[in-house]
Amino acid sequence: MRLSRYFLPVLKETPADAQIASHRYMLRAGMIRQQAAGIYSWLPLGFKVLKRIEQIVHEEQQRAGHIPMLMPTIQPADLWRESGRYDAYGPEMLRIRDRHDRDMLFGPTNEEMITDIFRAHVASYKSLPLTLYHIQWKFRDEIRPRFGVMRGREFYMKDGYNFDLTKEDALHAYNRHMVSYLRTYERMGLTAIPMRADSGPIGGDDTHEFLVLAPTGESDVFYDAGVTELKLGDREIDYDDRAQVKGVCDEFTSLYARTDETHDEALYGEVPEDRRRHGKGIEVGQIFYFGTKYSEPMGANVQGPDGAKVPVHMGSHGIGVSRLVGAIIEASHDDNGIIWPEGVTPFHVGIVNMRVGDEACDATSTALYGTLKTLGLDPLLDDTDERAGAKFATMDLIGLPWRITVGPRGLKNGVVELTSRRTGESEELSPEAAVQKLAALYEGHL
Ligand code: P5A
DSSP states (O other): OBGGGSOOOOOSSOOTTOOSHHHHHHHHTTOEEEEETTEEEEOHHHHHHHHHHHHHHHHHHHHTTOEEOOOOSEEEHHHHHHHTHHHHTGGGSEEEEOTTOOEEEEOSOOHHHHHHHHHHHOOBGGGOSEEEEEEEEEEOOOSSOBTGGGBOSEEEEEEEEEEESSHHHHHHHHHHHHHHHHHHHHHTTOOEEEEEOOOGGGOOSEEEEEEEEOTTOSEEEEEEGGGGGOOOTTOOOOTTOHHHHHHHHHHHHSSOEEETTTOOHHHHHTSOGGGEEEEEEEEEEEEEEEETTTHHHHTOEEEOTTSOEEEOEEEEEEEEHHHHHHHHHHHSEETTEEOOOTTTOSSSEEEEESSTTOHHHHHHHHHHHHHHHHTTOOEEEEOSOOOHHHHHHHHHHHTOSEEEEEOHHHHHTTOEEEEETTTOOEEEEOHHHHHHHHHHHTTTTO
């Protein structure tokens, strides 16, 4: 993309009502615009990051064997009356009446709807196990929407639902989700720690939240410092291998890590004192096993191997896709702006043409731009006639991990400058060497 033709409405001023870095930078970098409390438009730069995150979520869900689909945002109230949640959900549910006086709602989650789909089309245990998921907008009329996309009213969620014959099978689905989530967050450059939590309006006793540690997080967390060292890395996972998947879950959940909802002072006291930590975290996902809570009242039964009809065991599993944009910024920024991890950056590299109109600068910038694109990279070329200082400030603000600076002085010696946004370190390279280096850096991220 050429910056001169892009839509990047950056703000110079710090918005007064934005209290945390991610909200400030998302507004200043022209990523979002608030349209009503907790409701945002995603401007092109923000939309690009949202889509990169969504793509990683899709890839990791499908790697785990889960099947994508799409359900609507608007749901009939009657489905929720069947499960008993229409009244139980409370004022967070946005209730709507259509022109025929039918009660509808803007879905805050989809347990009822997916259970309805399942009961209409699946009758035998032979169709199990089954995990369906979608990525769709949700609405929760939060009492205090705040911190930008972190606690929105309209927000984008990946929600998946597993259907299994037995509790044991459903717990494997739970474990599979835990491992796939660990991989998903790691690909985004995040450490998200699974913590025992409370199930709230979704239900069930088994639930873990995934928390990114950050002082601006809204959840109180207590943990053994050892959990922050755990990494899934690039180990091979066979998602059908129950023992392996459970082994990974045990590794990630055996040390103490709980939110304040389930915090247990006695158990915490058993953690060696020098490893006890109490801090704040951002909840970027949650997984649940709730057995037959929805299948029983809604009649989602299958015929088992012995011919008897039994309600299926279910769980649901959510990732806060739009919240992740904010969470990643909270975890990765400095005083000058955002620092995107390579896995989610909106553009892979910014090319700053220091003297637009200079023949050599224009030719080299354009050639770099073309070559990078041919290699499958997505560069942003600053071909505007802003001053150098303003160009660098914008690049720092929008946080592309790499910047190539093309200036007349360097070109006289046949070099451009490649700068890391994270370390601020620069090196002078020939344009060809800069391209090669970037291609190598992004291997595995394309
Ligand atoms: C699991 C999927 C559920 O709704 N039903 C379907 C289950 N879980 S949850 O924990 O309530 O939500 C899943 C994730 O969505 C994000 N989230 C939000 N993001 C932005 N603004 C909000 N108001 C908001 N509410 C929830 C969180 O990341 C949460 O973990």
